[in-house]
Amino acid sequence: MTNLNDSNLKTNSISFSDFPEDVQLCILSFLTPSEIATFACTSKRFVSLCRSDNKLWFSLCDRRWGSKTQIKKWGNGKVTFKQLYKTLIEYEDLIGFWRRSGHDNNAGFSRPPPLVFFEWGPSFVNGSRVSPSKTGTYRVLKAPFLWLSIMPSGSPVSFLDPECKFELSSDFVKSAELGLLENELVPVNVSFMGKIYMVVEENLSFVYSNLNSPEGRKIGFRRNSSLGNLKGEDYGVVESGSSGSLPDRFTSEIYQYFANRTSPVGERALRRQRRREKERQGRRKWEPEHFVKIVNCSPSPSKPLQGLWKGICDDMNLDFYLVAYDDIGGIACRRVGDSFQPFSNYSPVFWTPNTTFIEPPFSSEEEYLYDSHIHLRPVAAALSIQGQPPWIENEVVSRILYINSSYDLVIPDLAGASANPQRVEGRIWQYKNGTFGFGFLRNNYIIDLKHIAQDGCILDTMKTCSV
Incomplete structure (x- = not known):
């Protein structure tokens, strides 16, 4: 009798590989990235499935954040879903109320209220300063001041509006990505210390650059590495067309540098770039702001x-x-x-x-x-x-x-x-x-x-x- 039951169990057993691919993806979408990496080591057949960006990593993003934001719009739809997952899982800790901690050293700007609220946008996370109205009612003032998103290259990008002048919308995001608001916004870094403490400080290493390429001029951002590191993720130039290898991009940058030095159009672009940098240097630095989350x-x-x-x-x-x-x-x-x-x-x-x-x-x-x-x-x-x-x-x-x-x-x-x-x-x-x-x-x-x-x-x- 025991041998018969063992035989039936072996006959009726179903392995993970027997399921259709869509069922496999659904099951894997409940796992964490570390668990997926471990699972990929169990069989060569599952390596390609675990590396599938448009299938597995899309399912991971869609399951976790699909009802909160439009994941296909992040990074203009050009960023990989694996990179998007790494960014959104960090931004997820922002959602909710935070309180400004310490003194405000940003003299010259209007003094901000201490309460901040972060929420999901269509292709970004926005932070709004929240304060009570002065009209004798229960109305609450909500002024957007911070925008966090991701570039098509996969690099996180954040901007701060010191005076809360702009509404955070799709047009605002597009303008910021194109550098059209460079004189109004402050590029910042948002640094986390655990899940309940963060610092917002000006990112002085971000510069706006005009890239003259055969496909046409395109305004983007370039992150300068103070250590001279030329890894792809640190180089961070927004380019049109397919990205080449590191030597190709480095050679292209050298070519653009000498082309700007010799061509009349390049000289004008270089002068504009220097003028913008001078304006930024003349602007008073934004002092870091510290926030503690209200859990x-x-x-x-x-x-x-x-x-x-x-x-x-x-x-x-x-x-x-x-x-x-x-x-x-x-x-x-x-x-x-x-x-x-x-x-x-x-x-x-x-x-x-x-x-x-x-x-x-x-x-x-x-x-x-x-x-x-x-x-x-x-x-x-x-x-x-x-x-x-x-x-x-x-x-x-x-x-x-x-x-x-x-x-x-x-x-x-x-x-x-x-x-x-x-x-x-x-x-x-x-x-x-x-x-x-x-x-x-x-x-x-x-x-x-x-x-x-x-x-x-x-x-x-x-x-x-x-x-």
Whole structure:
């Protein structure tokens, strides 16, 4: 009986090579590049399949990012999907919210807001500076300032718009690739340190060059290697037609150099190139910007208050808040404000070491405390413009949490706290819809907090070219 079962198993067994090629590609598309490299070593038959760019590596890119971006448009459709995969897997860590860290040394430019949001574009990743509007509404200003893509040669390329003047679109990308915005944009390097820290600094080794080729003049980028390295990936000249071997390209560059020195047209192109370089050198250098990723920017079942929130403050302006749970079970809320403001980096708006909620039914004292506080909300005129009624009923409270005012605990002289410890106490009222409001016993108002983003999109977005 055992021998019969073994015989049936051997007869009915199917190997991976028995599957059709499209099924094989689908299975392999779930693997990582290192796993694919290991699998290619198992058989000579699978080497060509694992090296197939338009089949396997396209499937890898399409499965992971096909619903988020148009992968066939990256690099004008000329970059290999294997190279595209290496680039996109690094750009993937950018998606989401980041906060500027440290001081802003870029004097002469408008001071940027500290919050940054990265999202997928059709053939690029764009970063936008995000700030609250000053109109007394829940509208959020979103100003694109950073563009990251890949050149047809396979080299990553990034540009920064210091003044947020341009909208990041396909036309913008084409103009940047053709060098038409070279006097407006700053070529930058985006360097990652792990997955939650990055530095954006000016790439001074990028120069714009006019390439006079038999196929016609084409404007592109050339990366100069400070070490004189002439490897193909470091040479990075954007060329039309098929790329030759390294000696061919090196000889072609020498020929173009001497042709520019001898021909009238070449002399004019060389003068234009020198003028552009002089203009760039005369422009003040963009100082590096440091960013830290906001990893937990949305609530979770175990941490219902964490994330980024927005709310109308006592000055009737919109403000951003970041609520985080610490390692010892406490909760702290800080304004996402300008790091130049005093105590903005370490002094939270409220803090509590106890995350235990008070569940209903609530005492009459707690009900009176909530009912006696006034909710800070946008003015009725602004609400009616957005098609909403000029009145809003109070939210239904599902549970309550005790908090403290940290300004009184950390810097009492600044806050002017009294001797009564109850004056620093406050409450968080969590509503049935998942949002919450907070207030203190010494005040008579509640700041209701709403979500900044939902499902990867910023809510109430108002695009602008200047923040």
